[in-house]
Amino acid sequence: MNTPKLRAAIVGSTGYGGVELIRLLASHPYVDVTSVISSSSAGSPIAEGFPHLTEIRADKLDDVDPALVSEKADVVFLATPHGVSMKLAPQYLEAGLKVIDLSGDFRLKNIEEYRQWYKHEPASQADVDRAVYGMCEIFGDEVEGQSFISNPGCFVTSAVLALYPAVKAGWIDPDSIIIDAKTGVSGAGRGLNLSSHFSEINENFKAYKINKHQHTPEIEQSLARAAGRPVAVTFTTHLVPMTRGIMSTIYASQQERRSAADFVELYRQFYEGRKFVRIRPNGQWPATKEVWGSNYCDIGFNVDERTGRVTVISVIDNLVKGAAGQAIQNLNLVMGWDETLGLQFTPVYP
Amino acid sequence: MNTPKLRAAIVGSTGYGGVELIRLLASHPYVDVTSVISSSSAGSPIAEGFPHLTEIRADKLDDVDPALVSEKADVVFLATPHGVSMKLAPQYLEAGLKVIDLSGDFRLKNIEEYRQWYKHEPASQADVDRAVYGMCEIFGDEVEGQSFISNPGCFVTSAVLALYPAVKAGWIDPDSIIIDAKTGVSGAGRGLNLSSHFSEINENFKAYKINKHQHTPEIEQSLARAAGRPVAVTFTTHLVPMTRGIMSTIYASQQERRSAADFVELYRQFYEGRKFVRIRPNGQWPATKEVWGSNYCDIGFNVDERTGRVTVISVIDNLVKGAAGQAIQNLNLVMGWDETLGLQFTPVYP
């Protein structure tokens, strides 16, 4: 194309979400990253903290200043912690930028749920109302042409893509849903704490935030849209000694007995034409490595003939489909482009 | 003690179960390992295949011959694959040896279940009937003085210790039980196949044998004793990129609402005096590394206030409490010794 490229700024470029946006956008045909931003490290070269970017990005980190950002960019990605995005997003919107926020600040439409689960003062209801929730394969139609997108959570993406069609079809009992989720360590970010310490995590497997994870109400918000009524799920998260990858192993009771093959068929129809959701053939379940480094969400099924329960296995790369990749997919939808633009990576295997 | 030590032979000494028996028994005050046995490698020094035993065990591997074994040993541990134990155990028993079998061959009292789940011809009902199932902390009373013990499966140990007291007390609905289990790779043994290949497993998390794992009926057999009626559970197994450790994350509906603290109290009473089951304080859940290299099974609880479901987290070292350690614990019980003899290892951390 001969038209100038869209200029993108990335706030939070010293974190894993930000640096993954840099990696992925480097291959995007219609986007240029014109500003990498970090309030804490402004002024130092980004390759100093991330030497893998040596000779790839020579620029220094910019400050978060909205005036500056709006001069250099058309769209800004906020790869910032919750509590930070809620301050920055309105300023960038006011400065005329499109905003794609990767934090949890604008995902929950009920701000009381935010207060309760995040243990933090929510953004204003007005700001939350402006944000469009960008679960691409499900609510993607609502994204086109918008200027403020709230990008879904990593666990949420994995769980909702795996559950939405079955709940929508009324095939499973929403009250029976149990989501046993497992994540690689990069989901916890680059900050320092004992639960990301190599010697504590290597050769270890642990559960955390049992029935307390802040992604719970976000999962339920989407499932409620499918069910047409409130839904409460049981949701447990575990830490796997690996860097990337999320698996959700999901259990639910069926409303009436169907086979795994029936589920394969239902989901293939539901996700028809959506390239990033791959429904595995009956009898095959995905492993996290099979989507590593890519924007795919792979889903497989099993039905326990004895109890009638269905098991759904869903995997994503938490930093791609669970964060930076889906954010770019949302930008593609905002711009009316093919949603796969710049995202057609083959998973890295092995 | 001045009486001679008990002489032990280990069949399957070139596998992980066998070599772990060698490691653990080296510290046992009343037992000497007098013969290490391998049908496939008989005649070669054990330290050749396991160089970590250099200068620790200079002996060569013996053959499985019952006459030979009964000359050299008083008790024989069978760390052999299923299908092999069923042939060897009767011969060793006939030769006058005590037998502790670590395989699945004699665990299922209903041999039709064996046929169905192991896809293999079962041992004779008579042989199965002679074997005492050695889940130490639950059915340990039945072990003392016996000469033929069937050692429980690794997943089974983790799941049944975590469920038995609650099922027995009638606190949870047996039909609601879902066991989401995760294991390190050593559980698959030293044999070569793609699912133990480093490049396939490292930085990967995968599910396998969904609703098909042969430990399912073994779990149900014990839970049925607790419930006083047949029980069917949903059981899924996953492979974690680590060497040792099993976690079972278990979900169940309560018969009436109780708190996690209630469960802590119930289990502490149930396991009173049993040193290897550690019930964690309310609000704390165990990680696999916290029992690594030891014979402990640690258990923690959470109750989801919204759905009422209880979550039980249970961890073991699959090669110790899940295999060699519990086998030695069973020998201790057989001999009427303190069950902790030779097994009081502090977990290796980190």
Place this chain on the structure above:
Amino acid sequence: MNTPKLRAAIVGSTGYGGVELIRLLASHPYVDVTSVISSSSAGSPIAEGFPHLTEIRADKLDDVDPALVSEKADVVFLATPHGVSMKLAPQYLEAGLKVIDLSGDFRLKNIEEYRQWYKHEPASQADVDRAVYGMCEIFGDEVEGQSFISNPGCFVTSAVLALYPAVKAGWIDPDSIIIDAKTGVSGAGRGLNLSSHFSEINENFKAYKINKHQHTPEIEQSLARAAGRPVAVTFTTHLVPMTRGIMSTIYASQQERRSAADFVELYRQFYEGRKFVRIRPNGQWPATKEVWGSNYCDIGFNVDERTGRVTVISVIDNLVKGAAGQAIQNLNLVMGWDETLGLQFTPVYP
């Protein structure tokens, strides 16, 4: 471009080298992979053995038959073990295909060295003479327009790129060179053996083939071109519990005292314009993860002020720059294209 794309076939598509070629070539603007080939699995869908390719490559594996391959492709990559390439390459050449061979069969110009180090009968001297050795940044000029390229070994690439400029400049004593190399496990391929078994390799570090690795004479062959005389190096290889990555830590005595900054300068000049060799600033050394998934070779220096020895640290991704990536780079050079075409991946971090 409107001209039709170059059609590429990949022999050995069920191995890691082959599947990495598939991944990388999927992004190449001028190349289409028109045939994936495996003698052992011909007829079955490639996504069966590599489920990460689900919906990416629907085709079945072809047989190695030269007539068939020459119909479907213009160039063939041989990601085959040594001993196999020597049989296939001449047939494909005769069938009019360009051949890029990733095995060791045509790298050593002295076939007696092949016999000695590979413990295998060499290819004919005539066939070896036809092959052009494609160490791109050093001997790349010899590649353009050729039809038969021998792609360098993984360790060799890492070592020679790190040593050639200093040997050429006469700054280090060629007889003093010691290369202490470390590799991830994927270098050993997808075949099954105990040294790729997860439980044996995880949480383990081991040396292998000390002074015996078949890449030794290949390293020396290139260094001899730099030195203008025969060179013998001390070369040790180690296995690291990770999937991808090679580091060579190289020690040499200087002919006269120079600083690390001098080396940085010398190498920057030598590799001027070669995008895939990144010379790190003085005082900074690369880690393997900083080139993970990319075609970069990063090099850093230190001089020990007390002994005068120089230490050179060089890292690559063994499957990219050490195999599939450099093979594509060679194809680019053969075709007269920009050598970076289709290879401009940002390393995946973390």
Place this chain on the structure above:
Amino acid sequence: MNTPKLRAAIVGSTGYGGVELIRLLASHPYVDVTSVISSSSAGSPIAEGFPHLTEIRADKLDDVDPALVSEKADVVFLATPHGVSMKLAPQYLEAGLKVIDLSGDFRLKNIEEYRQWYKHEPASQADVDRAVYGMCEIFGDEVEGQSFISNPGCFVTSAVLALYPAVKAGWIDPDSIIIDAKTGVSGAGRGLNLSSHFSEINENFKAYKINKHQHTPEIEQSLARAAGRPVAVTFTTHLVPMTRGIMSTIYASQQERRSAADFVELYRQFYEGRKFVRIRPNGQWPATKEVWGSNYCDIGFNVDERTGRVTVISVIDNLVKGAAGQAIQNLNLVMGWDETLGLQFTPVYP
């Protein structure tokens, strides 16, 4: 024995060295750990920070106060950072305690070297002179009956055990020694920094402190005793994505040509009767996992027939033989006990 056990206190019980002392001493027949000490966490239960000690150690952490410690203990282990030990050791000695210091504060007899390499003010020369350097298998004779032992560094133990006999025998040129060392991450302790962050270290291999590591002069101090003259070595350290283990790959030129078998013989004679040094048979090299969790140092050799250089491979568990294990071995020597008391662990494999 009927005499009361020796009472031991451990300062630094919230670090990895301290907690490993607790694990190992739990099996020591003549020692009771009567006080676990941490200045930072005094008053809180040790099992709070280390849940693997649940029901194993119920006690709370004590303060460092010398009067208190001397009441509760006979010997104190200092598993404290350098800079801290130099303050505490003299106070504990004065209070009548035996002191075994695991830090670097008293290892270098030349305090100027300490200043230069540790970038820190040294302990007084008088205090340094009182400390006996406890490299058990080499200088162990000097330890018996002493009350103040300085325990060697982890890398140092691995390197010096591997080099001392050959230097002493005059078989290798001391000026040619290059030590390429690799360590697991636990060597860096439990403190939080980016180089122990899981996502940064997993699937990564990196060099650090090239020619700058503070263990360099400590290695040279012992080798100088062997050589009878000052020695300067080239020493590089690397971080391996694993928790425990050190390998030193050591290169040296021979004074005259000898075979690997000659080295095996020389070392076996030198270490005759020292159970924790295992010289591997000619042609076999140790891997770190083969000493994991144990007090062994395993050593193997190769001679490059072309260059005449000898390669020595030496492995230890950095937290056992490289820290807590050797410290207990030193206590055994101090007390005149068998040096293997309480340390006869079989390596944990796999």
